[in-house]
Amino acid sequence: MSQRIDIAGLIASARANARESYVGHMNPAFAKLLDVIGFDRTYVRGEGQYLWDAQDNRVLDCLAGYGALALGRGHPVVVDAIAQCLALAPPAWVRWELNPLAAEAARRLTLQCGGSVERVFFTNSGTEAVEAAIKFARQHTGRPGLLAWSDSFHGLTYGALSINGNEDLRHGFGPLLPGATIVEFGDLETLERLLSSQTVAAMVVEPVQGKTLRSLAPGMLREVHTLCKQYGTLLIADEIQTGAARTGAFLAVHHEGVEPEIVVMAKALSGGFVPVGAVLVRSDIWDSTFSSMDRSVVHSSTFHEGPLAMIALIATLEVIAEDRLAARAAELGELLMRRLRQECAGIACVREIRGKGLMIGVDIDSARVPSFAKIPLLGRFTEPMIGQAAIMELLQAHSILAQTTGARRPLIKFMPPLVVNESDVEAIAIATAASCRALGAGRFYGAMRSVAGNILRSGLGLSTT
Numbered sequence: 001m002s003q004r005i006d007i008a009g010l011i012a013s014a015r016a017n018a019r020e021s022y023v024g025h026m027n028p029a030f031a032k033l034l035d036v037i038g039f040d041r042t043y044v045r046g047e048g049q050y051l052w053d054a055q056d057n058r059v060l061d062c063l064a065g066y067g068a069l070a071l072g073r074g075h076p077v078v079v080d081a082i083a084q085c086l087a088l089a090p091p092a093w094v095r096w097e098l099n100p101l102a103a104e105a106a107r108r109l110t111l112q113c114g115g116s117v118e119r120v121f122f123t124n125s126g127t128e129a130v131e132a133a134i135k136f137a138r139q140h141t142g143r144p145g146l147l148a149w150s151d152s153f154h155g156l157t158y159g160a161l162s163i164n165g166n167e168d169l170r171h172g173f174g175p176l177l178p179g180a181t182i183v184e185f186g187d188l189e190t191l192e193r194l195l196s197s198q199t200v201a202a203m204v205v206e207p208v209q210g211k212t213l214r215s216l217a218p219g220m221l222r223e224v225h226t227l228c229k230q231y232g233t234l235l236i237a238d239e240i241q242t243g244a245a246r247t248g249a250f251l252a253v254h255h256e257g258v259e260p261e262i263v264v265m266a267k268a269l270s271g272g273f274v275p276v277g278a279v280l281v282r283s284d285i286w287d288s289t290f291s292s293m294d295r296s297v298v299h300s301s302t303f304h305e306g307p308l309a310m311i312a313l314i315a316t317l318e319v320i321a322e323d324r325l326a327a328r329a330a331e332l333g334e335l336l337m338r339r340l341r342q343e344c345a346g347i348a349c350v351r352e353i354r355g356k357g358l359m360i361g362v363d364i365d366s367a368r369v370p371s372f373a374k375i376p377l378l379g380r381f382t383e384p385m386i387g388q389a390a391i392m393e394l395l396q397a398h399s400i401l402a403q404t405t406g407a408r409r410p411l412i413k414f415m416p417p418l419v420v421n422e423s424d425v426e427a428i429a430i431a432t433a434a435s436c437r438a439l440g441a442g443r444f445y446g447a448m449r450s451v452a453g454n455i456l457r458s459g460l461g462l463s464t465t
């Protein structure tokens with residue numbers, strides 16, 4: 001007879017064996033990368049906006065699980081809701097029923113989103129939501145074409161990858177979806193030329209780009225939408241990263257008063273526990289796909305609408321509304337932007353600080369950073385390593401976990417949980433200025449030397465392509 005599993009013991013032994021198991025059975029290249037950049041810590045506890053490593057150092061988590069942890073780790077309302085759901089165990093995945101929890105989650109989500117997107121298809125991830133949105137758009141318009149901006153990121157499955165604005169991520173995986181075209185960010189002239197062919201099903205847009213933190217100038221998204229409508233193309237707002245209050249409104253398109261025909265969401269909807277994504281669709285577009293009884297399950301997925309996911313989503317929506325997290329993201333985002341600009345004023349290598357709400361990027365001018373050429377091993381890694389050097393400094397010297405986004409230019413990105421406080425914001429501003437000052441003065445050589453040493457030790461084939 002199977003016995004109760006000692007989970008605490010299992011976690012402890014998994015931690016002790018993590019390196020061997022990970023390298024043997026998962027991704028050795030990633031393990032090497034973490035070693036090289038000095039990110040080889042083990043985290044043993046997380047609460048709210050903080051993580052604690054095995055030495056009990058507290059780290060402010062501004063990566064927030066790529067944005068999934070908007071409520072912070074272990075939000076008590078979500079934990080309690082999930083625990084209640086596990087105890088009550090409503091039957092999961094009956095499939096041939098009108099799933100009551102999914103219907104309730106859909107009702108509540110569309111209420112929060114407002115506008116004309118009133119039908120919801122739930123998914124298990126962001127990229128699946130993008131795939132479904134592409135199918136809805138192609139079916140409704142009968143057209144193959146898809147457009148997205150350069151530097152966009154919409155996920156890594158084939159449809160989403162086809163409209164990924166980063167050539168490195170597409171490289172070697174072709175052929176991708178026919179009809180997918182990348183337009184230089186903000187180039188409305190080219191956009192209109194492509195739209196006027198009347199072969200484009202959808203234009204997919206992140207209101208704030210996750211890789212570059214750029215948004216179109218005020219009013220321009222509305223212009224894009226007008227052009228799309230003029231030529232019969234649907235606008236798909238990819239709110240997977242910006243949605244659920246991150247930018248200071250429930251949806252970032254709300255800032256612009258734009259009502260897309262389709263909205264995709266994921267990440268923060270999960271409350272940090274159970275993956276959940278959603279495609280919100282105008283009903284006439286929905287009806288083109290699910291057009292009759294025999295086509296009523298023409299798009300589906302075994303694990304979508306699971307009870308834990310639906311409960312996590314409902315609890316997350318409650319917390320966002322009750323704790324006024326959109327307003328909080330707006331207020332603290334403004335404070336962070338102001339303090340970063342004040343602290344970084346006069347630091348030559350800081351080109352621009354931009355973003356919206358609690359999604360902020362510090363754009364580094366690599367021309368103003370002394371060359372790495374003096375460290376022979378790193379000469380050719382200079383450009384991609386500049387952002388990484390700042391990130392390493394932030395973690396090692398200031399206990400702040402952030403990311404560099406892999407965009408074409410080095411950029412430090414902060415996307416903390418929306419529950420951060422004023423003193424966290426102050427710590428980010430001070431630490432960023434110190435790290436950027438160190439970058440500009442060439443004082444990052446210490447960090448870079450340790451990278452060089454790690455590369456030598458690991459014999460890593462670190463490719464810049």
Ligand SMILES: Cc1ncc(COP(=O)(O)O)c(C=O)c1O
Nearest residue numbers: 125126127153154155210240241
């Ligand atoms: C804007 C955007 N779209 C789509 C995705 C893909 O989501 P997922 O990683 O859940 O597949 C991401 C993930 O980073 C994203 O930021």
